[in-house]
Amino acid sequence: MKTTPLATSSYPSWVFDDTLIPDPHGKGERAVAFLKALRHPKSTAPGRAFQLDRWQERIIRKVYGDTKPDGTRRIKTVFALIPRGNRKTTLGAALAMLHLGPERIPGSQVVSAAVDRDQARIALEEMKGVIGAHPRLEEAFAVQDTKNRITHRKSSAHYRAMSADAATAHGRTPVFALVDELHAWKKRDLWDAIKTGLVKTPGSLLVVTTTAGIGHENIAYEMYRYAKAVAAGQIEDDAFLPILFEAGPDEDWRDEAVWHRVNPGLSCIPPYPDIDGMRQMVREAEHRPADREMFRQLHLNVWLDGAANPEWSLDIWDENAGELDLSSLEGRPAWIGVDLAKRIDLAAVAMAVPMEDGRIALHVQTFCPEGAIRRRTDGVPYALWRDQGWLTATPGDTIDLEMIETYIRELSERFQVEEVAFDRWHAQDVMKSLEEDGMPVAEFPQNISTFARPVIDFEATMFDRKFVHGGNPMLRWAVGNVVLYADASGNRRPVKERSIDKIDPAVAAIIASGRAIQGASGRSSYEDADLTDLSLFAV
Known part of the structure; x- marks a missing residue:
């Protein structure tokens, strides 16, 4: 049976409009204030201030500010489909820092997980850079590089970077899990371990940041289909937040208006990713079908049906x-x-x-x-x-x-x-x-x-x-x-x-x-x- 994508907008409108995002207990404002007080070693802002662009800030206000009447977390799962080059790993690392900062629970576990060790360390390196850029954070945290671990000294809350090794995952009970590039995961052992661990802890949060993938028989597509159904209103789930920056499968992949709509970083000053680089990729892809499909998948978040260089349209x-x-x-x-x-x-x-x-x-x-x-x-x-x-x-x-x-x-x-x-x-x-x-x-x-x-x-x-x-x-x-x-x-x-x-x-x-x-x-x-x-x- 054909699995036709559900009709949803190419991006969530609330990310860019001026609608009020609920923050009854001030937790959204607290999260934003904390992140803006951080520094980043690669930042070009005065004092190397952490760059929190408007689209990122609104996502954070939505995730942390939209709480239940008793102040507990409403959103339990975030699925963010974000094209390559839009600094989603930096955003993910900032969220992990929040759970070692104002969202901290004494003795709690914060994890980021990726398909392999090198990918898993990217968020860790971002967090190390943020900690190293601020003397007070250096005093507050112990970085154990060889163990892929960062510990808040006073509370014993700690962060761990993990790769797809289920043997190291079972038995953990994280309060926050960042899952990076889920589309690349070949096995679901680590995924299942994280999911079952999160439900053991009240107020836990799962954030998936990924680009589009290939094929329909994988974990990421299962999550993507669910996110589409929630975004379209076919499934009611106020604990699940879909954030879908994607082009339609029939849209012109060469149209720069489409690029701007689905790459939130292009709305920023200075813009990212590099639009001149994207233009060069498109010029080359005009004559190479495999490059065209790669561009559509990674830069426009069009989910491909089968092989990276498909022979036939499904x-x-x-x-x-x-x-x-x-x-x-x-x-x-x-x-x-x-x-x-x-x-x-x-x-x-x-x-x-x-x-x-x-x-x-x-x-x-x-x-x-x-x-x-x-x-x-x-x-x-x-x-x-x-x-x-x-x-x-x-x-x-x-x-x-x-x-x-x-x-x-x-x-x-x-x-x-x-x-x-x-x-x-x-x-x-x-x-x-x-x-x-x-x-x-x-x-x-x-x-x-x-x-x-x-x-x-x-x-x-x-x-x-x-x-x-x-x-x-x-x-x-x-x-x-x-x-x-x-x-x-x-x-x-x-x-x-x-x-x-x-x-x-x-x-x-x-x-x-x-x-x-x-x-x-x-x-x-x-x-x-x-x-x-x-x-x-x-x-």
């Missing part, structure tokens, strides 16, 4: 969903493509069935060892897809090839299977077993010659909206991950090593649909192949 793929009713197609000619890959990984069986109206029904079943499903902790929902029936779990830690063979035999009993195409490299035993029973087994070496025509046919069928794939979410994910290699002649094939994640279901789909189109037309892939590639004829 919007087009979604328009091919249709209603797939296999039972109504039983008995029709069908072509099967199999991608077995490695036995510790995914395998996929795709079946393409030409329909009377000229479209092609495309059914893909993926297989995965149960152990690999348990190990997938990066937000890609293998377990959900298993429960929904798109993914078949095989016992243990390796794929049970007999289960796949049985599945192919079951398909052959329901459909008139014209061909079962395999890459022999991982499938010799299965191919031999099926062939001995009279199944129409064919070898499909996964080289550029054999893939060249099927890739063209797969792409053309998708662009013509002539697939009917039923909205298979696992297949959608795989299609969004595909990266193609092209040779000097323009022949293309999918490359697993360059793709953002697994592509096995998409590979099987390309094989099956390509063979179906060629088989139904009476054309052979060998007739279309580049005959200079002798590996085509290798047995």
Whole structure:
């Protein structure tokens, strides 16, 4: 099913307008006054005063000033989608300082977390610079650099920079957590540890600052979708504050008016990020699609669907969903493509069935060892897809090839299977077993010659909206991950090593649909192949 972004404004209007931000207990004013009293070693303001621009100040007033009638915190989670170069790490470090300052609780834990150690230390370095720029702060805090720790001497409240190592996270009960660049997190162990730790402490606050990411099957996208729903009023949650500086997916990425709207720092004096640098990036990106997508993601916060250099638009793929009713197609000619890959990984069986109206029904079943499903902790929902029936779990830690063979035999009993195409490299035993029973087994070496025509046919069928794939979410994910290699002649094939994640279901789909189109037309892939590639004829 297509996940269309919800309709919200490109940025929260209250950040820039003059509406009154509630501050019944003066905690917003207290926070702002504290930050303005700080110094920053890189500041160009008189006395190296900490630069708190208007858009940042209004966010702080909203987070800390909008309290409940009893004075307790109303906002418990902040999700701030802010483009690169808008000093979000400096803002995050300032928030962490608040929880060692006026928001301090004796003995409390304040943490910042990032995907790796170097990223995690960025906020720490910002805080060290702020502390070192003010003699009174140097007296008040002990900086333990090797332990990534800062301690308020008198109260024992302390700050810790953490990377994605769950072993160091469980058991902690932070009152404040800054999560940086969540879109880059591959595992959710640290995220889960922080979330469960925060709920143990009354008045805790979680702040996520991130740029847009790639793909829909990750932690950051889960948070982004929730933030969009809250911003659109589809979900009522006054404890969750969405701050979304983003361009629409169809807006002109070259329009500087769009840049100014979604980069809050460009409203400041002097402006940031460097607009001349952005202009140069756009000039270069005009001729490099990968750079264009990078610019849209990181500088305009457009959430990308799949690979960083996507081969195909998933919007087009979604328009091919249709209603797939296999039972109504039983008995029709069908072509099967199999991608077995490695036995510790995914395998996929795709079946393409030409329909009377000229479209092609495309059914893909993926297989995965149960152990690999348990190990997938990066937000890609293998377990959900298993429960929904798109993914078949095989016992243990390796794929049970007999289960796949049985599945192919079951398909052959329901459909008139014209061909079962395999890459022999991982499938010799299965191919031999099926062939001995009279199944129409064919070898499909996964080289550029054999893939060249099927890739063209797969792409053309998708662009013509002539697939009917039923909205298979696992297949959608795989299609969004595909990266193609092209040779000097323009022949293309999918490359697993360059793709953002697994592509096995998409590979099987390309094989099956390509063979179906060629088989139904009476054309052979060998007739279309580049005959200079002798590996085509290798047995």
